[in-house]
Amino acid sequence: MVDPTVExxxxxxxxxxxxxxxxxxxxxxxxxWWQQHPEYIDVVEEARQMVLLLVDRPTEEEFQIERTRLLNHVVASEKQIKLWIRRLWKPWMAAAGLLLIGGITYQVWKQTRNIAATAAANIAWVxxxxxxxxxxxxxLADGTVVKLFPGSNFSYPAAxxxxxxxxxxDxxxxxxVAHDAAKPFIIHTxxxxVRVLGTSFNMQAYDTDNQTKVAxxxxxxxxxxxGKQQTLSPGQAFLWDKVSQSAHVESFDISQERQVSNGLLVFEHADYEEVTRQLTRKYGIKWQTNIPVKIQFSGTIDQExxxxxxxxLTYTTDYRFTLQHDTVRVQQN
Incomplete structure (x- = not known):
């Protein structure tokens, strides 16, 4: 392509x-192509994000569910603020005859600030x-953009x-992450x-998984x-094993890892529990079996x-995997 543009x-x-x-x-x-034309990397990335945004638009049903959830959240917050004001106002009225006007004014100002701060703490997080x-x-409000993977829970302040x-x-x-040297960006799991100033990385930190990874x-x-700290450089991945409570740093395939953010799953000697967790998130399915399933699966799954x-899975293991509606039944071969 000659002289590429987003369009x-x-x-x-x-x-x-x-x-x-x-x-x-x-x-x-x-x-x-983009490795041979690094001068166009910003244009390529902007176009790529545009394609993903167009593809990932929520359905009308999902939009209505999210709209209702946010509306209920706002209404609940308003009721809580009014309740705090009523509770605070009654003691003031009872004590009004015993206090100087200046003292009352100061207390009103002080308590109003406390209410505003408390209310902000309760309604600011999404x-x-x-x-x-x-x-x-x-x-996010600071310009940071997050592409969330299936089955994720993400909490952030409105400002x-x-x-x-x-x-x-989770x-x-x-x-x-948008660069701001005065305000470090911290992701808690x-x-x-993970503390950053301005950078890009993949992060997988599901509470139910046995491993946390930052690439x-x-x-x-x-x-x-x-209680420990580890600094990463580009091309390095941090892995924390929850079972052995051990951490290590390793290099990774940048091209493959970028595909992970587009839905690629990578398995390395994965057991049945790990396979089911990841496939459940990717395909939205349930699992049913009445036998112990022991597998060690390695490979990648992309758009299959x-x-x-x-x-x-059936061809490469000792088990038969069949789909009935939205449930996968696992039986011995």
Whole structure:
């Protein structure tokens, strides 16, 4: 492509396939193309984000559910504020005859500030829940963009007011953190905290998984875990094993890891529990079996249909995986 623009790229069928990981040939072509033309990397990334945003738009049903949830949250917050005001007002009225006007005025000012601060603390945080099978984009007030993976729970303030920017994650996501040297960005999970200034990385920290992983694409991050600290450089991944309570740093395939943010699953000697957790999030399915299932599965799953995945598991293990409605039945072969 000569002199690419966002409009040209999002209209190009092979580029769309590359963004959605639908064609290995197109992915190889565009990976090679932008490496040979690094001057266009910003245009390519902007176009890629545009394609993903267009694809990931929620359904009308999901939009209405989220709209109702946020509306209920606002109404509940308003009721709580009014309740605090009523509770605070009655003692003031009873004591009005015993206090000087100046003292009353000061107390009203002070308590009003406390109410405002408490109310802000209660209504400022937004909880974003991502259904299985879905990927969602969230734009934070500071310009940070987060691409949340299926089955994630992400909590963030509507506006960052303190000297640090703090969010909470139970799940996975691709983070592009807006640079602000005066306000470090901190992601809190069950096991670790990730501190950054401005960078991009993948993070997988589901509470139910046995491993937490942070894979850094560019910039620098500081991992804080169990009283220890670990700094990452681009191309390095931090892995925390919850079972053995051990951590290590390793290099990773940047091209493959970028595909993870588009839905690629990577298994390395994964047991049945790990396979079911990840496939449940990707395909939104349930599992049923009355026998112990022991497998060690290695491989990658990208845009394959669920039927193809289950057939592959059947051919490579000692078990038969069959789909009935939205439930996978596992039986001995």
């Amino acid at each position: 040209k790229l999002i209209s190009d069928h092979s580029f769309v396939n590359y963004c959605l990981s639908k064609s290995a040939e197109d992915s190889a072509y565009w990976d090679n 909880d974003q829940q991502v259904p299985d099978k879905k990927i969602m984009h969230v734009a 960052f007011q303190d000297s640090i920017r703090e969010v909470k994650l 799940g996975g996501g691709f983070f592009e 069950e096991e670790v905290a 850094l694409f560019n910039g620098e991050v500081l991992i804080e875990h169990h 249909s669920l039927e193809d995945v289950l057939n592959h």
